[in-house]
Amino acid sequence: MELLWFAVFTVLLTGYFALEGFDLGVGLLLPLLGRTRADRDRMVAAIAPYVLANEVWLVAVGGTLAGVYPLLDGRVLSALYPLVVAMLLSWVLRDAGLWFRRRAGGTVWRGFWDAAIAFGSLGLSAGWGMALYAAATGFQAPAVHPLGLLLGVVVTLLFAFHGWTFLAWRTPGVFGAARSGRALLVSGAAAALPALGVLVAAMPYLLEHTAPLATLNVLSLMVLPVAPILVGAQVWVWRTFRPGKDAVLLPSFF
Template identity: 80%
Template sequence: MELLWFVFFAVLLTGYFALEGFDLGVGLLLPLLGRTREDRDRMVAAVAPYVLANEVWLVAVAGTLFGVYPLLEGEVLFTLYPLVVAMLLCWVLRDAGLWFRRRLDGRAWRGFWDGTIAFGSLGLSAGWGMTLYAAATGFTASPVHPVGLMLGLVVTLLFAFHGWTFLGWRTPGTFGATRSGRMLVLSGLVAALPAAGVLAGALPYLLEHSAPPASLNVLSVMVLPFAPIMLGAQIWVWRTFRPGKDAFRVPSFF
């Protein structure tokens, strides 16, 4: 049962990196590729249908972490408290930018919220790299470490590449690239590599610190039946908003 839940947790975390990675990547590229207001609208429009569906994976990761590995909750929150708070603020800023950028039509208004999207995406991307470093050290080292900062840079670059690949798939040729669905899957796997590497190294530790079997059995009954629903909803989103399906009709959130 412990191994089953480790596999489930690993799928959720790597799936989050592979899916939310392109959301954050598009946000990172907003100041670089979005040279005009129309370009920025198109970039946000391309990613808009996927954002909320992808964020569900993070909620599932957090719930599984604290349910299956309750002893880690104190270590994560105590060791990474400033970083966790900073990442939550970046998450709020990024999502606020997505929702508010079109509430008014002024240039300054849109510029401000476009900036929060880029800043929030950068903070989340770098924060995830630093979090992975802390996890790889067993939460014994500060994430603000040269190696942690370097891993934050690596994750940021991987997400940016994944976002660029996504734009080439969702809006072929619009931002200088045309990418196939196979290339998008490949870039998603690459974006998830740091998380997969840390999970592989942490396997013995996580198995030893799993919740008692009785708790895992209860979680299995309560949680696992909803996994097909989550997967089915994700498939529906991708089939509904695949390339050619009104990529530019809604230029942003409402």
């Protein structure tokens, strides 16, 4: 049972990196590729159908961490409290930018929220790299560490590459390139690689700190039957909004 839940946690965390990674990557690229208002609208519209579905994976990661590794959950919050708060604020800033950018048409208003999307995406991307480094050291390293910052840069670059590949797949030729679904799978795997590496290295530690068997049995009865719904919803989103299904990408997040 411990191995089953380790596998579930691994799938959820790496799935979040592979899916939410391109959302954050597009946000990172907003100041670089979004040279005009129409370009920025198109970039945001490209990720619009996926954002909420992708964020569900993070909620699932948090729930699994609290239920399967309760002692580790408390340790993460205490050891990385400033970083966790900064990441939560970045998350709120990014999502606020997505929802508020079109509430008014002024240049200053739109520019402010576009910048919020970019900075929020940067904070989350770099924060995940720093959190992964702290986890790899058993939370012995400080929240802000030079190697953690370096891993934050790596994760940020991987997310940006994943976001660029997504745009080239979702809007072929619009931003200067066209990529296949296979290329998107490769960039998604690259974005998830840091999380997968840390989890594999931490596997013995996680198995030692798993919740009791009785708790895992209850979680299995409550959670696992819902898993097909999560997967089915994700498949529906990708099939519904794949390239070619909509001739015109309309601005979103009204």
